[in-house]
Amino acid sequence: GNSVTQMEGPVTLSEEAFLTINCTYTATGYPSLFWYVQYPGEGLQLLLKATKADDKGSNKGFEATYRKETTSFHLEKGSVQVSDSAVYFCALSPGNQFYFGTGTSLTVIP
Amino acid sequence: DAGITQSPRHKVTETGTPVTLRCHQTENHRYMYWYRQDPGHGLRLIHYSYGVKDTDKGEVSDGYSVSRSKTEDFLLTLESATSSQTSVYFCAIKGERESTDTQYFGPGTRLTVL
Numbered sequence: 001g002n003s004v005t006q007m008e009g010p011v012t013l014s015e016e017a018f019l020t021i022n023c024t025y026t027a028t029g030y031p032s033l034f035w036y037v038q039y040p041g042e043g044l045q046l047l048l049k050a051t052k053a054d055d056k057g058s059n060k061g062f063e064a065t066y067r068k069e070t071t072s073f074h075l076e077k078g079s080v081q082v083s084d085s086a087v088y089f090c091a092l093s094p095g096n097q098f099y100f101g102t103g104t105s106l107t108v109i110p
Numbered sequence: 111d112a113g114i115t116q117s118p119r120h121k122v123t124e125t126g127t128p129v130t131l132r133c134h135q136t137e138n139h140r141y142m143y144w145y146r147q148d149p150g151h152g153l154r155l156i157h158y159s160y161g162v163k164d165t166d167k168g169e170v171s172d173g174y175s176v177s178r179s180k181t182e183d184f185l186l187t188l189e190s191a192t193s194s195q196t197s198v199y200f201c202a203i204k205g206e207r208e209s210t211d212t213q214y215f216g217p218g219t220r221l222t223v224l
Contacts, residue, residue, distance in 0.1 A: 032211040043200055043215035044153075051211060089152060091213075096141060096160065096204065097168075098213050102152035 133201030
């Protein structure tokens with residue numbers, strides 16, 4: 001079947017620290033992989049995506065690489081800001097359905 | 111912005127009453143989805159639609175029904191609301207053309223069942 005496992009939070013970092021949020025997946029076929037971000041009181045917004053093995057998605061300083069050999073799609077950012085405080089969701093889609101992780105809450109303190 | 115609106119944005123109701131949530135999109139997307147979001151569970155799919163009058167169940171469909179009589183509207187109905195259905199409900203569409211593998215979400219409806 002299809003499923004996503006992401007590291008549990010909450011995660012608290014100081015401003016300018018390095019961020020890694022781990023995500024691994026189980027899938028049939030060759031899914032697309034996503035990271036979504038949710039700010040308080042809002043819906044999910046697409047942060048980045050990768051559609052095939054070894055692709056790197058990037059946006060707003062965040063990066064994630066589609067690793068088929070380790071079935072992983074870890075989210076990284078070199079220097080976090082207070083404005084990055086949010087909940088981050090890893091997701092996959094093999095076609096018309098989407099499967100989400102449980103979300104990781106990130107708080108960045110000045 | 112995928113032009114998705116949800117109504118109402120907030121609702122408080124009592125156990126046993128029927129509730130209908132509306133999702134409206136302006137760009138003729140074929141696929142529409144209803145999710146619920148609960149702490150510790152992430153997003154769970156309730157129902158989805160792949161065209162007018164074409165719907166299918168997700169992993170948590172019990173107690174919910176949906177209807178899609180027009181491309182732009184996807185309705186979620188709780189026939190008899192229960193406290194376990196207190197949640198935040200999100201509608202989503204699946205992009206098309208160059209974004210066929212991506213979902214876009216509405217702002218959510220916070221439902222409280224007393």
